Amino acid sequence: MSGLALRGISKAYGDNHILRDVTIEAKPGEFVALVGPSGCGKTTLLRIAAGLDHPDRGGVWLGERDMTAMRPSERDIAMVFQSYALYPHLTAGQNIAVPLAMRDLTVWQRLPWIGSLLPGQRVIRADIQRRVFETARSLKIDQLLDRKPAQMSGGQRQRVALGRALVRSPAAFLMDEPLSNLDANLRVHTRSEIVELHRRAGVTTLYVTHDQAEALSMADRVAVMMGGRLLQFDTPEAIYGNPAHVEVARFIGSPQINLLAGEVDAAHGIRIGGRLFVEGVGATPGTRVTIGFRPEAIKLGGPGQAGLGASVQRIEFLGSETLVFLEFARGEASLVAKLAPAEATFFRPGQAVTIAVASGEVLVFGADGSRLSVSPAMRMAANG
Amino acid sequence: MDSIALPAGNPARASEAGAVARRSEALAGWRLAGPALALLALLILLPTIGVVALSLTDFELGYDNIHFVGLDNYLELLEDRTFLISLGNTLTYTVIVTPLSVLLGLGAALLIETEVRGRALFRTIYFLPVVSLLVAMATVWQYLLHPTIGPVNALLRLIGIDGPNWLGGSDTVLISLALIGVWQAVGFNMVLFLAGLTAIPRELYAAAEIDRATTAWDRFWLVTWPMLGPTTLFVVTISVINAVKVFETVSTVTQGGPNRASEVLLWTIYQEGFVYLRVGYASAMTVVFLAILMILMVLQYRALDRRVHYT
Numbered sequence: 001m002s003g004l005a006l007r008g009i010s011k012a013y014g015d016n017h018i019l020r021d022v023t024i025e026a027k028p029g030e031f032v033a034l035v036g037p038s039g040c041g042k043t044t045l046l047r048i049a050a051g052l053d054h055p056d057r058g059g060v061w062l063g064e065r066d067m068t069a070m071r072p073s074e075r076d077i078a079m080v081f082q083s084y085a086l087y088p089h090l091t092a093g094q095n096i097a098v099p100l101a102m103r104d105l106t107v108w109q110r111l112p113w114i115g116s117l118l119p120g121q122r123v124i125r126a127d128i129q130r131r132v133f134e135t136a137r138s139l140k141i142d143q144l145l146d147r148k149p150a151q152m153s154g155g156q157r158q159r160v161a162l163g164r165a166l167v168r169s170p171a172a173f174l175m176d177e178p179l180s181n182l183d184a185n186l187r188v189h190t191r192s193e194i195v196e197l198h199r200r201a202g203v204t205t206l207y208v209t210h211d212q213a214e215a216l217s218m219a220d221r222v223a224v225m226m227g228g229r230l231l232q233f234d235t236p237e238a239i240y241g242n243p244a245h246v247e248v249a250r251f252i253g254s255p256q257i258n259l260l261a262g263e264v265d266a267a268h269g270i271r272i273g274g275r276l277f278v279e280g281v282g283a284t285p286g287t288r289v290t291i292g293f294r295p296e297a298i299k300l301g302g303p304g305q306a307g308l309g310a311s312v313q314r315i316e317f318l319g320s321e322t323l324v325f326l327e328f329a330r331g332e333a334s335l336v337a338k339l340a341p342a343e344a345t346f347f348r349p350g351q352a353v354t355i356a357v358a359s360g361e362v363l364v365f366g367a368d369g370s371r372l373s374v375s376p377a378m379r380m381a382a383n384g
Numbered sequence: 385m386d387s388i389a390l391p392a393g394n395p396a397r398a399s400e401a402g403a404v405a406r407r408s409e410a411l412a413g414w415r416l417a418g419p420a421l422a423l424l425a426l427l428i429l430l431p432t433i434g435v436v437a438l439s440l441t442d443f444e445l446g447y448d449n450i451h452f453v454g455l456d457n458y459l460e461l462l463e464d465r466t467f468l469i470s471l472g473n474t475l476t477y478t479v480i481v482t483p484l485s486v487l488l489g490l491g492a493a494l495l496i497e498t499e500v501r502g503r504a505l506f507r508t509i510y511f512l513p514v515v516s517l518l519v520a521m522a523t524v525w526q527y528l529l530h531p532t533i534g535p536v537n538a539l540l541r542l543i544g545i546d547g548p549n550w551l552g553g554s555d556t557v558l559i560s561l562a563l564i565g566v567w568q569a570v571g572f573n574m575v576l577f578l579a580g581l582t583a584i585p586r587e588l589y590a591a592a593e594i595d596r597a598t599t600a601w602d603r604f605w606l607v608t609w610p611m612l613g614p615t616t617l618f619v620v621t622i623s624v625i626n627a628v629k630v631f632e633t634v635s636t637v638t639q640g641g642p643n644r645a646s647e648v649l650l651w652t653i654y655q656e657g658f659v660y661l662r663v664g665y666a667s668a669m670t671v672v673f674l675a676i677l678m679i680l681m682v683l684q685y686r687a688l689d690r691r692v693h694y695t
Contacts, residue, residue: 047590050590050594051593052590052593052594071593071598072590072593072594073593073594073595073596073597073598077594078594079590079591079594081587081590081591082587083585083587085585085587085588085590085591086591087588087591087606087607087610088610088611088694089610089611089613089694098595098597098606099594099595099596102595102596102597102598102602103596107599107601107602110602148694149694150694164595
């Protein structure tokens, strides 16, 4: 088993920089998710890993092997495409057999009619059939092998595409948004199946998605990309709880993190819309900052309790949780808090409330978006 | 239906109202389709019926009397040597022109598709024969293939071959005409194939590349050829129809000669109908001609349509 490394990858089409010096190293057997909004370069990066595109600078390594100059066929990698890219004229079984037939049979043996007369091919074909069937059975599509793609549902086609990638036991898997064409229910189901598949096969996997929930729930480590740059590459827990950049904080998590623009004042406090929000930041006075805290970090209290005053705008009940939308500093900022439904029953739209955020939950980002280290003495302003 | 509680009323009247609504909808449908149906009948159906009707008479242009002769014209066709030769020649011509023009058109399209620079230039050059007037170009071919002053034979003489009388010899005339036909059809087929090629999803080629279909040969058989199926069916159909309809080159260059060696169906029909003015007889030939085309098309679609459309 070998790891997959993309080192210092840059790619531009004319003045349009798709990728800027991106380095991602997946350890042997690791499941790495590349996540970011559309146009962030994640699919280009995957195509470079596959060898379908070529980087202007940087290289691709599989273990100790430099694959940068190799063709896709020489790389021993398999890829699942967003559209599945099944051959529509072949049955599911024939689709899965293609990579094996291409690898194990000669050009002459693959010829129709003539090929079946040549010596030696019978044994190879029987072996291919056996392996296709085993793969199909592990994906529970063995009863579909005689169907053409047009006769299958989206989920079934997706499994055939997975089968075609699995069947030749590659050294690495590349997946380009394989779940985005499935309906919501099937997507959640297939998500766990792919994770289970990865756990069993233990093959290094690079998985591209625009869905942050998919990335967090499936991957060992997540690489967040924006505008052709790698912003953070870390475990799902660190990406969520300890984002290195304001864009990472904004992209990851649903509902979105609360972000408030403010300025450090002379007393090392941060003011939001003129009201003191946190004290003792320890940053240079005058610095423009953005502070962020997750919706579930907000503690809501009735008037008179410790915390900053705000008013309830709207309440959304979502079943397992309730979202409370708040107005802060007379409409200067709006916030969202995530509460257990039982706690939320105390609040009504229009009501005056107080908010409190544990100081450890408050993230401060500088003007360039990068995370600022703050003094451990930072705390929420007592009243406002 | 039975679980729906209808408001107190007469169910018979309700179903009557439904029937009225259906009738008025059907009427609207006929009215909307009316203009197209009328034109179809006027421009295609009526002339065809007219030809079939004329083929059962002995009508000759310029004579007043017209008699119903039943199938006599068709029986005469069976023993008409000119017609039988013409049928055979048309078949030979089609068998040469269709596969050659389809394969060369596909080849040209594949080569142009892979070439990035000069793609538009090559496309235009190959398409020129299609837009040029074949009647005018036929005289150029006549010159090119002239046995003594023609450049083709001049070139052959350079390498020591005594070229034949291309358009004058009864052994070579049909092949020469077929080559002119191929020259004219390749460009058109190429353009159709180019359109078919651009419709192939790029991801299939990427998948083929990942699946180790590394050579152009493998990619062609795994992706290009199967995905071009519908295009190929259409191109073959059009090519067959055009080949069976060969007329301009025969009429301008050989007039069916020498010794009826280039007598083809449309030329024979033209001779009977417009030179000998035997309209009834020419109509019978036309009916046979149409029947052959129809049978070819039906066979082709029956045999192939299912196999080239995968959805």
